[in-house]
Amino acid sequence: MEGELWALGAESKIIRAVWQERPVAIKSRVVKPYLLADIDELLRRQRTARECKMLTYARSLGIPTPAVYFIDRRNNAIVMDFIEGEQLKEVAQHADIALLEQLCSKFGTMIGYLHRGKVVHGDPTTSNVIVDPMGKLWMVDFGLAEWNATVEMMGVDLHLVHRALETTHWDRQDTMLDAFLEGYSSVMGAAAAAVLSRMEEIRERGRYH
Ligand SMILES: Nc1ncnc2c1ncn2[C@@H]1O[C@H](COP(=O)(O)OP(=O)(O)OP(=O)(O)O)[C@@H](O)[C@H]1O
Ligand SMILES: [Mg+2]
Structure with a gap:
């Protein structure tokens, strides 16, 4: 499948392509030369399988996620719907306060639906939320998600949101966190x-270490 490079992260790359006349995103996990080849292959395979299951499971909990068409096991790649839009991270830089509050509140409800279903996202940052042209939010990047989440795991998820807001959106973090x-x-x-008090506790623990 031909396509254009859409995003290149530390862990993975996203190619935008067309498959059966649909715009798709192909996410493949990059080979890490500094890891033992067997361990690297195992990790890539596990994360790909986990991401694929979690994208689908999260949708059953009410969180909009791209539909997965298939997994290319040889390349540890997932072929899924391409979601048109902009990362919440980018939108947050130009949206007015009212819109920002509305979007962050929706982001909060999405994580709420996940946690209510005993799932944690594992990397709940504003770059893993896509805002489509209709203003609908979509979640991606479920390679670190986990089932059977405890209060501690959910507290960590909220702590990660908090930290992402303070490092990426320091000037608007209070508005964003409240919403x-x-x-x-x-x-x-x-x-x-x-979960909220656990989040505070985890934050305090972090301060003294
Ligand atoms: N299905 C999709 N449709 C549209 N864009 C997508 C899709 N999946 C991922 N992206 C875009 O590509 C970016 C990187 O994808 P993803 O978060 O899944 O990988 P990653 O390994 O976390 O990359 P990074 O290391 O940059 O965080 C996302 O932040 C999002 O902007
Ligand atoms: Mg990501």
Whole structure:
């Protein structure tokens, strides 16, 4: 399949291509020369399989994710729908406050739906959320997601959101975090309190280490 390089990360690369007349994203995991070849292959295979399952499972919990068409096992690549739009990370740089609050609140509800289903995302940053032209949010990058999440795991997920906001969006982080937590709590209900206090605890632990 021919395509253009869309994103190149430390772990993976995304090619934008057309498959059966549909725009698709092909995510493949990059070979890491500094890892033992067998371990590298195993990790790439595990993360690819996990991402594929989690993209589909997350959708069953109500989180919009790209549909997966197939896995190319030889190359550890996933062929999925290409989502048109812009990363939330980019949108946050030019959106007005009202829109930013609305988007972050939706981001919070998405993580809330995941956690309510006992799943953690593992890398819940604003670059893993795509805002489409209709203003709908989509989540990607589920290679580190996990099932049977405990309060500790959910607390870590929220801590990662908090940290991503303070490092990437330092000037708008308060607005963004408040809106995010409002959306999250609206979905998690009474279960939110324990996760929020765990998030604070993890943050405190981090301060003294
Ligand atoms: N299905 C998709 N449709 C459109 N864009 C996508 C899709 N999947 C990923 N992307 C874009 O490519 C970027 C990188 O993909 P992804 O987050 O899955 O990989 P990654 O290994 O985390 O890369 P990085 O190391 O840069 O975080 C995403 O932030 C998103 O902007
Ligand atoms: Mg990513």
